[in-house]
Amino acid sequence: MNFVLIWLYLIILLIMIPSMFGFSLGISEIYMTILVKTLEWATLNIQKANSDEGTLKPSSSNGLIQRENGSMEKELEELRRSRPKPPVGGDFTLSDCFYFIRQGIESIVDDQVTQRFTSEELVSWNLLTRTNNDFQYISLKLTLVYGLGIIVRYCILAPLRITLTVIGVSWLVIGTSAVGLLPNWRIKFWLSELVHVMCYRICARGLSATIRYHNRENKPKKGGICVANHTSPIDIVILCTDGCYAMVGQVHGGLMGIIQRAMVRSCPHVWFERSEMKDRHLVTKRLKDHVNDKKKLPILIFPEGTCINNTSVMMFKKGSFEIGTTIYPVAIKYDPKFGDAFWNSSKHSMVSYLLRMMTSWALVCNVWYLPAMHQQEGEDAVQFANRVKSAIAHQGGLVDLQWDGGLKRAKVKETFKEQQQKKYSNMVVRDDSSSNSD
Amino acid sequence: MGSRASRLLREEEIEEIKKETGFSHSQITRLYSRFTSLDKGENGTLSREDFQRIPELAINPLGDRIINAFFPEGEDQVNFRGFMRTLAHFRPIEDNEKNKNPSATEPLNSRTNKLLFAFRLYDLDRDDKISRDELLQVLEKVDVEQKMSIRFLH
Numbered sequence: 001m002n003f004v005l006i007w008l009y010l011i012i013l014l015i016m017i018p019s020m021f022g023f024s025l026g027i028s029e030i031y032m033t034i035l036v037k038t039l040e041w042a043t044l045n046i047q048k049a050n051s052d053e054g055t056l057k058p059s060s061s062n063g064l065i066q067r068e069n070g071s072m073e074k075e076l077e078e079l080r081r082s083r084p085k086p087p088v089g090g091d092f093t094l095s096d097c098f099y100f101i102r103q104g105i106e107s108i109v110d111d112q113v114t115q116r117f118t119s120e121e122l123v124s125w126n127l128l129t130r131t132n133n134d135f136q137y138i139s140l141k142l143t144l145v146y147g148l149g150i151i152v153r154y155c156i157l158a159p160l161r162i163t164l165t166v167i168g169v170s171w172l173v174i175g176t177s178a179v180g181l182l183p184n185w186r187i188k189f190w191l192s193e194l195v196h197v198m199c200y201r202i203c204a205r206g207l208s209a210t211i212r213y214h215n216r217e218n219k220p221k222k223g224g225i226c227v228a229n230h231t232s233p234i235d236i237v238i239l240c241t242d243g244c245y246a247m248v249g250q251v252h253g254g255l256m257g258i259i260q261r262a263m264v265r266s267c268p269h270v271w272f273e274r275s276e277m278k279d280r281h282l283v284t285k286r287l288k289d290h291v292n293d294k295k296k297l298p299i300l301i302f303p304e305g306t307c308i309n310n311t312s313v314m315m316f317k318k319g320s321f322e323i324g325t326t327i328y329p330v331a332i333k334y335d336p337k338f339g340d341a342f343w344n345s346s347k348h349s350m351v352s353y354l355l356r357m358m359t360s361w362a363l364v365c366n367v368w369y370l371p372a373m374h375q376q377e378g379e380d381a382v383q384f385a386n387r388v389k390s391a392i393a394h395q396g397g398l399v400d401l402q403w404d405g406g407l408k409r410a411k412v413k414e415t416f417k418e419q420q421q422k423k424y425s426n427m428v429v430r431d432d433s434s435s436n437s438d
Numbered sequence: 439m440g441s442r443a444s445r446l447l448r449e450e451e452i453e454e455i456k457k458e459t460g461f462s463h464s465q466i467t468r469l470y471s472r473f474t475s476l477d478k479g480e481n482g483t484l485s486r487e488d489f490q491r492i493p494e495l496a497i498n499p500l501g502d503r504i505i506n507a508f509f510p511e512g513e514d515q516v517n518f519r520g521f522m523r524t525l526a527h528f529r530p531i532e533d534n535e536k537n538k539n540p541s542a543t544e545p546l547n548s549r550t551n552k553l554l555f556a557f558r559l560y561d562l563d564r565d566d567k568i569s570r571d572e573l574l575q576v577l578e579k580v581d582v583e584q585k586m587s588i589r590f591l592h
Contacts, residue, residue, distance in 0.1 A: 064468055066589040079585060097500060097556055098585040104504040105528050106588055107494035109472060114492055118475060403493060412493040420497050 011163055019205045020198040032210055035361055038145065039337060043124045045142055064110045068102075072423055075099045092428045112401060116308050117408045119340045126337050128360065153359045161206045161358040168202035173262040175199065180265025189295075192266035193244045200240040207234065208362040213242055218369035220245070220298040220328035223291050225320050228330040229392055230302035231310040232343035233350070234357065235332055238365060245300035246290065250274055268296055284322060291325045298328065303385065304405045309342040310334050312399035316389045318381040327373045329388050331396035335364040346408075368395045447518075455519065459526035459546060465590055469525065473518050483515035484508070503559045527555045530587040552586040 018024055068075065079095045127146050175195035182188045204211070219242070220226040226245060228235060239245065247269045251260060260271055270290055276282055290296050303316035310333065321327065334341040339360025343353050357363065370391055375384045386402075393400035447470050455466050474480075476488050489505045490496055498504065508516045508524050516524075526546035544551060 064465075064472065064591060066591060094560075095585070097559065098582070100498055100500040101504060101556060101559065102528070102586065102588060104495055104498045104501055105525065107492055107498070108476075108489065108504075109469070109525065109588065109590075111492050111494045113494065114475070407493050411490070412496045416493075417497040417499070417501075421499050424499060 008163070011160065011167075015160075015164065015205055016167060016202055019201045028205075028208065028210070031208075032362060032364075035338070039126055039361075042127055042142060042145065045139060046124055049139065065106060067106055067110075072099065072420075073427065076424075076427060096424075096428075112312075112399075113403045113407055116312050116314065116401070116405075117346075118309065118344060119342050120309055120311050120336050122336060126361070128339075149361075153361070157208070158355075158358050161208065164206035165203055165354075165358075168199050168206055169259065171202065172196070172199035173259060176262045176266040180262075189267065195266065196240065196244055196263075200237050203237050204241045207237070207357055209234075209238065209241075210362060210364045211238055211241065212366050214366065214368045215371075216242075216369060218328065218371050219243055220330075220369075221326075222296065222298055223294045224298045224326040224328050224372065225287075225291065225323065226298050226300045226328045226330055227303050227316070227320060227388060227392075228300070228332055229310075229313045229396065229398065230304045230307055231332065231334060232307055232341050232353070234341060234343075234363070235302070236300070238332060238367060239300060239330065242367070244297050246270060246297040248272075248287070248299055248301055250277060270299065280319065283319065287320070288323050288325075291323060303389075306405040306408055307343045307345065308405055309344075310336075310398070312401050313389050313393040313396070314401050314403055314405040316385040318385050321375065321381040321385045321388070324375065327384075327388055329370040329373060329392050331368040331370065331392045331398075333366050333368075333396040333398070335366075338362040338364045341365070366396075370395055455522050458519075459522050460529055461522065461526065461590070462592055464592060466522070469522065470518060473521055483517050484521065485515055500559065507555065507559060524555075527552055528586065528588040529590060531583050547587070549582050552582050556586065 014027065070078075076096055076099055079098060080091065080093050127142075127149050129150070172195070175198075176192065179188060179192045179195055182191070226239070228239065236247070244267075246267070247263070249260075249271060251257065251271045251273055260269070263269055264271065268290070270286055272283065272286075287299065290299060299320075301320045303320055304314050305317050308314050339357065339362060341357070341363060343350075348356065373384075373388055373391070375381070379387070390400050392398070447467065452463060452466050455461065456463065461469070473484070476491070477484055478488060478491070479485070486505055486509070489508070490501075495501045495504070508520065510516075510520065523546065529547040531547055531549070
């Protein structure tokens with residue numbers, strides 16, 4: 001029993017209290033330096049072993065294939081070059097099918113969408129069992145370091161991090177409920193913000209998170225909406241260690257529900273019942289009301305609607321862009337070397353995911369605050385959303401995709417197939433004035 | 439444990455596939471990785487639904503027919519060998535293969551086999567007939583070798 005107490009006191013003194021007040025004793029920094037050096041050494045070793053053997057392992061940043069990037073029109077023109085165009089009427093050649101067949105087979109081998117819903121492939125092994133796809137015995141030293149890593153991660157780091165997270169979450173619930181009991185004086189808001197930030201800082205320590213914030217002068221202000229790309233629920237912890245936001249989401253039961261109810265006691269968040277979420281007007285109205293009240297915190301929204309693997313940004317849902325207020329875009333990019341932050345909800349439950357996070361090396365990420373954006377004249381919500389998405393993708397070094405993140409679970413809409421068919425049929429049934437097309 | 443491949447590919451299998459299709463060792467392992475990532479049911483075979491989950495394929499006007507080409511007559515599942523055999527049609531024709539012994543069995547990615555693949559996509563009732571003139575046109579003038587090949591990286 002004594003041992004547990006000593007352990008708790010040590011944690012509180014050395015980690016929790018400094019992090020609550022925003023400074024650090026330097027222990028994590030030392031750990032990170034050792035970690036970076038170890039991973040570099042491991043990478044060099046693996047590369048040396050590979051080049052000795054003569055096997056040049058293909059870097060996974062190369063795709064499987066090199067695709068033709070011509071448009072449908074250009075490719076079909078080329079295919080049809082071999083025969084003269086008929087002077088009037090439509091134009092169909094059997095060889096047109098080659099274009100579609102090749103496109104189809106190329107997408108079977110390597111497509112832009114399905115790869116976004118599984119973890120990113122690493123260029124070089126980072127000494128974690130879970131990323132070891134191609135087990136090769138390299139050297140005794142490397143295996144020893146790998147074994148040591150397992151002991152360190154599971155026996156030292158994981159219990160430490162779990163303790164911190166439990167403390168952090170309990171403090172969040174107790175602290176916000178306590179603040180909620182106060183009457184609505186100025187001090188209540190200040191205390192509420194303090195409690196929130198402290199708890200998130202403890203939780204961030206509980207994940208060994210090293211976060212670098214860029215351009216903090218662009219931080220979201222009250223009355224605006226903060227949008228960011230979504231990789232996992234931990235995004236919330238990452239952003240909230242540096243500022244206070246109002247959350248938006250569905251009401252949950254269980255532990256999440258307790259946390260949600262506690263949080264809303266100290267400052268307003270926007271929680272929706274499941275049934276309310278279907279009513280778009282209701283959702284828009286509640287969000288509008290929130291942003292119009294200048295005393296309330298900026299809302300945090302993830303417009304992709306689902307977790308993506310942090311290599312790309314997928315379609316932003318236009319709902320938040322119709323509200324008509326200032327949008328503060330934020331780009332979040334995790335460094336996959338230290339741990340994979342992506343939550344593959346079809347593969348891991350939330351608890352299993354959190355445990356994986358706590359047994360990774362660390363969580364390293366960069367957060368860029370981008371300058372505020374407004375909807376421009378003559379721009380509709382969808383175009384505005386795309387513009388913000390491009391800005392975030394560009395800053396974070398992510399691929400900007402038009403595809404909907406909902407394709408993770410749902411089938412692609414028939415309308416997209418019809419678009420392709422229409423495009424092709426326009427080439428076949430060319431609509432010049434002399435031919436009869438519909 | 440969460441390992442990528444529910445079943446690792448054995449060396450003998452890789453050699454067999456190499457001989458049959460002409461893909462290199464690393465190409466086969468990477469394509470196997472892709473095969474397993476498409477195999478949501480994790481039973482070592484792909485069904486039509488697994489293919490239809492690829493959005494770019496689902497919006498392709500010939501998508502359904504291309505998917506059908508992977509499945510042998512009357513079957514609903516395709517294993518990795520079948521998958522590779524179909525993809526092999528799209529390997530580019532290398533120069534050293536062109537002058538091979540003419541009496542040896544034709545490789546899967548020969549010009550004729552590429553054309554046969556495209557032909558079968560149209561011949562839905564599988565009675566080996568489509569319009570003769572159109573087919574002759576294609577046989578004579580189109581650069582089939584280039585248009586029905588995919589640049590696989592090593």
